[in-house]
Amino acid sequence: MTTLESPPSDNDSAFDEPVGKAGDKVFFGLSFGAAALILITLAAVAFFLFIQGLPTFTGDGTELDGDGSFFAYVGPLVFGTIYLSCIALLLATPVAIAVALYISHYAPRKVAQTLGYFIDLLAAIPSVVYGLWGITVLAPVISTSMFPWLRDNLGFIPVFGSDVAIAQSGRSTFTVGVVLAVMVLPIITAISREVFLQTPRLHEEASLALGATRWEVIRQAVIPYGRSGVISGAMLGLGRALGETMAVAIILSPARGYFWDVLTAQNSNSIASNIALQFPESSGLEVNRLIATGLVLFLLTFGVNAIARRVANAGFSGADG
Amino acid sequence: MSLTTSTLEPDLVPDDGGGRDPMTSGSLDGAPMWGIRLGSIALGLLGYVAFGSVNWALWAVIALATYMVATLLVSRVVESPRQATDRFAAAVMTSAFVVVLFPLFSVVWTVIDRGSNRFDWEFYTSSMRGVIGEGGGGYHAIVGTLIVTALTAAFAIPFGLFTAIYLVEYADGGRFAKAVTSLVDVMTGIPSIVAGLFAYALFVVLDDVPVLTALSTGVGHRSGLAGAVALTLLMTPVVVRTSEEMLRLVPNELREASYALGVPRWKTILKVVLPTAVSGILTGIVLAIARVIGETAPLLVTVGITADVNWNPFEGRMATLPVFAYNSYKFPTLPPEASIDRAWAAALTLVILVVILFSIARILSSILKPKGLK
Amino acid sequence: MNRPAVKHPNQSKVDTPVTESISALQATQTDSVVDPNAPVDMPNRIDVKDLDIYYGDFKAVENVSMTINPNSVTALIGPSGCGKSTFLRSLNRMHEVISGAYVDGSVIINGKDLYGPSVDPVAVRRKIGMVFQRPNPFPTMSIADNVLAGKKLNSKRLSKSDANDLVEKSLRGANLWDEVKDRLDKPGSGLSGGQQQRLCIARAIAVEPDVLLMDEPCSALDPISTLAIEELMLELKDAYNIVIVTHNMQQAARVSNRTGFFSIEGTGKPGKLIEMDATEKIFSNPSKQETQDYVTGRFG
Ligand SMILES: Nc1ncnc2c1ncn2[C@@H]1O[C@H](COP(=O)(O)OP(=O)(O)OP(=O)(O)O)[C@@H](O)[C@H]1O
Ligand SMILES: [Mg+2]
Numbered sequence A: 001m002t003t004l005e006s007p008p009s010d011n012d013s014a015f016d017e018p019v020g021k022a023g024d025k026v027f028f029g030l031s032f033g034a035a036a037l038i039l040i041t042l043a044a045v046a047f048f049l050f051i052q053g054l055p056t057f058t059g060d061g062t063e064l065d066g067d068g069s070f071f072a073y074v075g076p077l078v079f080g081t082i083y084l085s086c087i088a089l090l091l092a093t094p095v096a097i098a099v100a101l102y103i104s105h106y107a108p109r110k111v112a113q114t115l116g117y118f119i120d121l122l123a124a125i126p127s128v129v130y131g132l133w134g135i136t137v138l139a140p141v142i143s144t145s146m147f148p149w150l151r152d153n154l155g156f157i158p159v160f161g162s163d164v165a166i167a168q169s170g171r172s173t174f175t176v177g178v179v180l181a182v183m184v185l186p187i188i189t190a191i192s193r194e195v196f197l198q199t200p201r202l203h204e205e206a207s208l209a210l211g212a213t214r215w216e217v218i219r220q221a222v223i224p225y226g227r228s229g230v231i232s233g234a235m236l237g238l239g240r241a242l243g244e245t246m247a248v249a250i251i252l253s254p255a256r257g258y259f260w261d262v263l264t265a266q267n268s269n270s271i272a273s274n275i276a277l278q279f280p281e282s283s284g285l286e287v288n289r290l291i292a293t294g295l296v297l298f299l300l301t302f303g304v305n306a307i308a309r310r311v312a313n314a315g316f317s318g319a320d321g
Numbered sequence B: 001m002s003l004t005t006s007t008l009e010p011d012l013v014p015d016d017g018g019g020r021d022p023m024t025s026g027s028l029d030g031a032p033m034w035g036i037r038l039g040s041i042a043l044g045l046l047g048y049v050a051f052g053s054v055n056w057a058l059w060a061v062i063a064l065a066t067y068m069v070a071t072l073l074v075s076r077v078v079e080s081p082r083q084a085t086d087r088f089a090a091a092v093m094t095s096a097f098v099v100v101l102f103p104l105f106s107v108v109w110t111v112i113d114r115g116s117n118r119f120d121w122e123f124y125t126s127s128m129r130g131v132i133g134e135g136g137g138g139y140h141a142i143v144g145t146l147i148v149t150a151l152t153a154a155f156a157i158p159f160g161l162f163t164a165i166y167l168v169e170y171a172d173g174g175r176f177a178k179a180v181t182s183l184v185d186v187m188t189g190i191p192s193i194v195a196g197l198f199a200y201a202l203f204v205v206l207d208d209v210p211v212l213t214a215l216s217t218g219v220g221h222r223s224g225l226a227g228a229v230a231l232t233l234l235m236t237p238v239v240v241r242t243s244e245e246m247l248r249l250v251p252n253e254l255r256e257a258s259y260a261l262g263v264p265r266w267k268t269i270l271k272v273v274l275p276t277a278v279s280g281i282l283t284g285i286v287l288a289i290a291r292v293i294g295e296t297a298p299l300l301v302t303v304g305i306t307a308d309v310n311w312n313p314f315e316g317r318m319a320t321l322p323v324f325a326y327n328s329y330k331f332p333t334l335p336p337e338a339s340i341d342r343a344w345a346a347a348l349t350l351v352i353l354v355v356i357l358f359s360i361a362r363i364l365s366s367i368l369k370p371k372g373l374k
Numbered sequence C: 001m002n003r004p005a006v007k008h009p010n011q012s013k014v015d016t017p018v019t020e021s022i023s024a025l026q027a028t029q030t031d032s033v034v035d036p037n038a039p040v041d042m043p044n045r046i047d048v049k050d051l052d053i054y055y056g057d058f059k060a061v062e063n064v065s066m067t068i069n070p071n072s073v074t075a076l077i078g079p080s081g082c083g084k085s086t087f088l089r090s091l092n093r094m095h096e097v098i099s100g101a102y103v104d105g106s107v108i109i110n111g112k113d114l115y116g117p118s119v120d121p122v123a124v125r126r127k128i129g130m131v132f133q134r135p136n137p138f139p140t141m142s143i144a145d146n147v148l149a150g151k152k153l154n155s156k157r158l159s160k161s162d163a164n165d166l167v168e169k170s171l172r173g174a175n176l177w178d179e180v181k182d183r184l185d186k187p188g189s190g191l192s193g194g195q196q197q198r199l200c201i202a203r204a205i206a207v208e209p210d211v212l213l214m215d216e217p218c219s220a221l222d223p224i225s226t227l228a229i230e231e232l233m234l235e236l237k238d239a240y241n242i243v244i245v246t247h248n249m250q251q252a253a254r255v256s257n258r259t260g261f262f263s264i265e266g267t268g269k270p271g272k273l274i275e276m277d278a279t280e281k282i283f284s285n286p287s288k289q290e291t292q293d294y295v296t297g298r299f300g
Helices: A021-053 A070-106 A109-123 A127-145 A147-153 A173-197 A201-209 A214-243 A246-251 A271-281 A285-320 B002-007 B031-051 B056-078 B081-118 B121-125 B139-170 B175-188 B192-208 B210-215 B224-249 B252-260 B265-293 B297-302 B321-330 B336-367 C009-015 C020-034 C084-090 C121-127 C143-153 C160-173 C193-206 C223-236 C249-255 C279-284 C289-295
Strands: C046-055 C058-068 C073-077 C101-109 C128-131 C211-215 C241-245 C258-264 C271-278
Touching (some): A021 B175, A070 A109, A070 B081, A109 B081, A127 A173, A173 A246, A214 A285, A214 B081, A214 B192, A271 A285, B031 B056, B121 B139, B121 B336, B192 B224, B252 C121, B265 B336, C073 C084, C073 C249, C121 C128, C128 C193, C160 C193, C193 C223, C223 C241, C223 C249, C249 C279, C258 C289, C271 C289
Parallel strands (some): C073 C241, C128 C211, C211 C241
Antiparallel strands (some): C046 C101, C258 C271
16 A cells, blocks of 8 residues: 555645645636626617617607607507507417416326427427417417408407408418417416426325325315416517517508507507617617617516516425515 | 237137126227218218209218217217216327327428429529519528528527526526526517517617627618527527526436546536437427528518528628528419419428428437436 | 553543644654554544534534554454444545534644645645445446546546556556456446446545545455455555544455444444554553444344
């Protein structure tokens, strides 16, 4: 064993030699710098949008169409953004919850894994593809098969029954709502599935041991546990729908103003879609105005995401107990 | 319940000769349930007889409604009300799942079907330079997409990875780290078009700074670089999130083992922590690339579109696949079919790229996973 | 019990001189009584003086002074939570890796205070190695690379043959060579728990430290692996200064030359070194009633 003995003489001053100090400094500097750059970047986003949006208010309004009032311009867009997103959410959330439950509690494990992968893949399909599909496949189908039926049978609901003719092309709020629903569905499903799978097995087994059926287990153990997760998933989906641009820009036939009817060819546009449509042809103050609407959209999604996070945090700390 | 019967050995299940046995209450399992399902689908076909044409929507609605109602009623009669509710719930979930499959498969099928019209050699080898009408292709857009995405990855991967390293390896839960964490959350929620506007606004200002005119992005403030900046804003938070998650999964014992060998911290991170987490981090990065490769809106406002190949990301407009798809559809040249076919071919190419990236992620995560970590 | 020559460590610390020569002399005096087999010149002797160890505001260990002899095994025993691991980790400055953790006092080896102002903790850890309770081989590395990790990560250039020699020497030193020599390029995590722990020991001795700290190295192992590691400790003590934390009294009795007993008055209170003496004495005839109670199983 003596071979292992190290010569004692070279110990003497070894502790004072700094080891890898320079490397540590550089590495820490890079990491800290990157983290600091996050702060700087966000400050820059707010700053540049602000200074480029500002001329809308200070500049000569006669250069712009309409009465030049920014709020008159952005109002219908905000309405359109929220209206479209809410329709999407209303359609997507119940289905997403059911699909998530199907994947987490009904489908066989192997199948569930494949489905989970497939759902993730669908969330990554570019929105321009959904837009093309919506206008080419969905719009003609539902404008001929569903729109008349909705007007004739559900006309008592104001948004379906209107004097204005239904859009033959299908390029209406309802169609866009459905496409957006298809787009946010994978997101809500993925998050809901995750929280449903996290339900403590103990709760579920306790329920099963009492002789509960599968549905009773879901109602008693899974849904209460996952509620806040589902809500925050839905809010994230909402955030995504609010900012969705291309599908709306491709499908919707927009008009200026507030329109509640969902089946007609006159629809309130969304902020994002309006920017995409107007930006390439804009110049001068028009560009500044579009940037200002972008800032409004940023604040809108920021608010929604903040609420989503609050719900998620409140829910999880409560569910732990 | 199916759970009871399926876990029992077949010969242990008492054969009750048709009588109702509480231990084998799943008397609708197997053939009867399939009967209901197939019957519902068949009933949906009757719509064909009534209307004389195939109305797919109607078929689906009738079939699914029948399936749910029939399940509820039959189970109520044959089994018990509680069982019936259970089966009804299962039928609702299954139906929801089937309903969702329709649009999703339709999207995939449509892209393949329409995209294949121009899934040819010419599309992948020629640009739109001098092309009017038929022919032409998306070569210039593919080049643009690859350049912009590569630039984005070059910015966002170190940016996101080092931020994650800071948060996991260095931060002490102080105020700065908390601020960074919540701002990463804010960044995750930035709408893509807003990211585009930011990059545009940034370059408008930068182009006016005299010192930076060398970097000038040229006409109309459009450049591949501006697009990459916009996409970096979208990709970075995704990289931070996934890397952070993966780094936190590395057991602290490994770091301590390394420190105890007298390895400095940075080497421990570089040689022990990162290799242990590499499979998850790379998977996350590849998925993040898949997310941004199809972004259209930010590129529409920052990079624009051209007909020719532009290899220089620092100057002038560039074509990218998503914007090319959008533009070819929205502003078709005559004859419009040729333009629209090109749009679908570009869309198909994008989807193929996304699928390839997903497959890479899958393979990476299985081959790089350290054998010892479960 | 009343032998006047026996000095309690708490007393000896008072007159531990600063200069090395006197310190060595003193050590010889003190230890020649306590451990007659200890060598006369004492490189790598560790003198702990008035050490307080903190986790943020919480004082986990209070006022420990002790001498740890080279070329011997020192065991630390005591009830759970009394600060044995904390103390052990403060001996190679692993304690401060935890955020907010710090110590007050000094740990002197070869005349140098580990907590002196110009001391680099990373360099300290190269001289004072550590083996942990749970085997923790690097999952991304092969068995050979695990052994070489310390050298390689410290960017020591090793020729192929030197590397092979070091792997063999260290694995032989850890009594693992025969079991793994045919699969050196296989992942280290594919070994059994006991083998993994011996791999971790090989990894620790490959950087040629002077001191080896082991925190309950056998608690996750079966009796046979435990025996293998105990035998290994007895061999290694010829070359190293070994400090081991253990809950297993028999183990302490079997392998150690000297034993220190830590205890704690209650939760939230700091742990203290109650007494430290030759192992036979601690287990047969300790000076403190508390120690007697603990080693005979009448604790708490
Ligand atoms: N990372 C930490 N942060 C804060 N307090 C800690 C930390 N680790 C240990 N402690 C506290 O320090 C005290 C001593 O802990 P330590 O792990 O040293 O005990 P121990 O004697 O090794 O116990 P065991 O025999 O169970 O391993 C305990 O009160 C413990 O709660
Ligand atoms: Mg311990």
